[in-house]
Amino acid sequence: MLYLVAELDENGRKAGKEAACVTVLSFPVVYSMGNGTSRLYSALAKTLNSSAASQHPEYLVAPDPEHLEPIDPKELLEECRAVLHTRPPRFQRDFVDLRADCPSSHHPPIRVMQWNILAQALGEGKDNFVQCPIEALKWEERKCLILEEILAYQPDILCLQEVDHYFDTFHPLLSRLGYQGTFFPKPWSPCLDVEHNNGPDGCALFFLQNRFKLVNSANIRLTAMTLKTNQVAIAQTLECKESSRQFCIAVTHLKARTGWERFRSAQGCDLLQNLQNITQGAKIPLIVCGDFNAEPTEEVYKHFASSSLNLNSAYKLLSADGQSEPPYTTWKIRTSGECRHTLDYIWYSKHALSVCSALDLLTEEQIGPNRLPSFNYPSDHLSLVCDFSFNEEP
Numbered sequence: 001m002l003y004l005v006a007e008l009d010e011n012g013r014k015a016g017k018e019a020a021c022v023t024v025l026s027f028p029v030v031y032s033m034g035n036g037t038s039r040l041y042s043a044l045a046k047t048l049n050s051s052a053a054s055q056h057p058e059y060l061v062a063p064d065p066e067h068l069e070p071i072d073p074k075e076l077l078e079e080c081r082a083v084l085h086t087r088p089p090r091f092q093r094d095f096v097d098l099r100a101d102c103p104s105s106h107h108p109p110i111r112v113m114q115w116n117i118l119a120q121a122l123g124e125g126k127d128n129f130v131q132c133p134i135e136a137l138k139w140e141e142r143k144c145l146i147l148e149e150i151l152a153y154q155p156d157i158l159c160l161q162e163v164d165h166y167f168d169t170f171h172p173l174l175s176r177l178g179y180q181g182t183f184f185p186k187p188w189s190p191c192l193d194v195e196h197n198n199g200p201d202g203c204a205l206f207f208l209q210n211r212f213k214l215v216n217s218a219n220i221r222l223t224a225m226t227l228k229t230n231q232v233a234i235a236q237t238l239e240c241k242e243s244s245r246q247f248c249i250a251v252t253h254l255k256a257r258t259g260w261e262r263f264r265s266a267q268g269c270d271l272l273q274n275l276q277n278i279t280q281g282a283k284i285p286l287i288v289c290g291d292f293n294a295e296p297t298e299e300v301y302k303h304f305a306s307s308s309l310n311l312n313s314a315y316k317l318l319s320a321d322g323q324s325e326p327p328y329t330t331w332k333i334r335t336s337g338e339c340r341h342t343l344d345y346i347w348y349s350k351h352a353l354s355v356c357s358a359l360d361l362l363t364e365e366q367i368g369p370n371r372l373p374s375f376n377y378p379s380d381h382l383s384l385v386c387d388f389s390f391n392e393e394p
Ligand SMILES: NC(=O)C1=CN([C@@H]2O[C@H](COP(=O)(O)OP(=O)(O)OC[C@H]3O[C@@H](n4cnc5c(N)ncnc54)[C@H](OP(=O)(O)O)[C@@H]3O)[C@@H](O)[C@H]2O)C=CC1
Pocket: 116, 122, 126, 127, 128, 162, 186, 188, 189, 190, 193, 230, 231, 254, 255, 256, 257, 291, 293, 334
């Protein structure tokens, strides 16, 4: 434990928030050697430390077995809050009850989180969020904001995009919280162009091992008009331990930017084709989470909405008529101006699954005039969270 404190000091944590963070984190080391908190300290401190040593290709290193000791989520949340104590409080978001659409079930719902967490290398090196102070993006603190969001909603399944700290942060910590994780990096991640990057970004899928058993898993490199592209997806078939019901969960991040609409559409068709095969022609219920980089007016959205997989977009259920997507899922200011778009979706098999509740989005007032990311929200994309339950089998 003392060795870890020395490591932190060597990394030059000098003043202000960083010094406060060391003080808070080192407290349990001195006074509670050997208990859960000091083990937790070692986990969080290790991830803080590894982010500073970005010369080493840490993303290639498998986590050591020490990381597999369970962590109490409440303790980790407290640790995160201690690191974030100088920042403004997190935004309050409420779940909207949609149970009118949801059959009663004696099994607990399945909570799914979709979130483009913003790759650290892209946020600092490429994205040009001109109204976001660079200090708001410091990984040591932004990481805690991301973890806080995950711990606040405790999803059973976590679908993430732009993950460039899988091996040094999310895999070790989420494993200790009981998740099984899979990561599929982009073949030519733009993160690799950024100095001091932490490896490629990609999609990651985590599920709680006490709730689900992995039946099969596919890492998919998306094609567009038969050509291999730089975008990926992960699709897994899971079996619920309580009900023995199977379903497929997929995560993707389609090509960004205007001018690429037809490319995205082709990638979407390829993903749908893969999902047709994996779900045995829609026999297995499906949930698809993603940053589609496409507004609802785009062709790729229409392909998903009209697919023979019979999908509905969960966040439409938050609208008064149940037919409209939210006004935004990402909101940022670049040199080109304000970018407010609906790009992120949770699609689900509408005959097999129902949405019991969905986490409301942040209001414009909460997001604030400088938009996202910010000192109190770590990504330019909002997390989407839904509770699903199975409909009765016909
Ligand atoms: N070495 C090689 O041989 C190759 C390298 N590359 C690299 O990959 C990059 C392209 O990769 P690709 O996967 O197609 O990237 P995308 O165009 O899909 O975008 C990559 C990231 O940039 C973000 N982004 C979107 N709009 C903007 C914007 N206006 N300004 C800044 N960032 C933005 C996206 O975030 P979000 O999704 O949140 O909008 C996304 O995560 C190239 O720039 C190059 O660096 C690519 C091919 C080959």
